[in-house]
Amino acid sequence: MEDGEVTSDFSSGGDPRRSIDLMWRVQSGPRPGPKPRFTIDEIAAAAIAIADADGVAALSMxxxxxRLGVAAMSLYTYVPSKAELIDLMLxxxxxELPxxxxxxxxxxxxxxxxxxNWRTYLRHPWLLQVATSRPPLGPNLVAKYDYELSVIDGIGLSDVEMDLVVQMVGDYVHGAARTAVAATLVAQRTGLTDEQxxxxxxxxxxxxxxPERYPTATRVGAAAGAEFNAPTDPKRAFEFGLERLLDGVETLVSAKTARA
Structure with missing residues (x-):
């Protein structure tokens, strides 16, 4: 992913029925021709390996x-197009999430x-290049959503508030991960660590x-620099922001409990 690069692709951009059938492994009928050489899982793994190495913009059928050692046209007998392939990859x-x-x-x-979720973004930075406002409606996404809701089920939030909390945490992690991935790319492409x-x-x-022109920045910058070796540390910022986000959810829960 290029530093500061905007989203280069989006999910659910193909035929919804064919995408869902592919992700849920629905076989509409016998396949014509010889026995398939590859499984859908093997195709997904090959596509993910390309995106991990070069980004989703470099991905093509x-x-x-x-990578699989076949002609491009033969791949279309498994996956209709790149749009459905991206859904499958996502x-x-x-x-992978537990x-x-x-x-x-x-x-x-x-x-x-x-x-x-943070670790998943760092393993697969190309995820940050795919807009998911129309989510890929596959079994693993449904399981992910169900589990994330379950961890806050029964703590006093309404169903709508549970959905919004899960979305809020997901949005926060997404933004923090973009910063972390960009920092890694800058170091790789300049050949310098932050310290260097x-x-x-x-x-x-x-x-x-x-210093006299920027007294607050001077004081705070000196304090931060004295406490931490790296002036900018995405993981440290992520953990600090996450704790404050959880503080806010805890305040909401406490307020609702007090009113009950």
Missing amino acids: RRVAE DTVFG FEGHASSWRARLAAVARE WWEQAGPALEAVYQ
């Missing part, structure tokens, strides 16, 4: 076919959901910086 990746929790408190369970970059930028900034 031709590249997936080449639902496959959602299946749909079970062992924490006793809803707060710890919801935090675990957020961290699992600051070693070069720091003296240059000090030569022109006037």
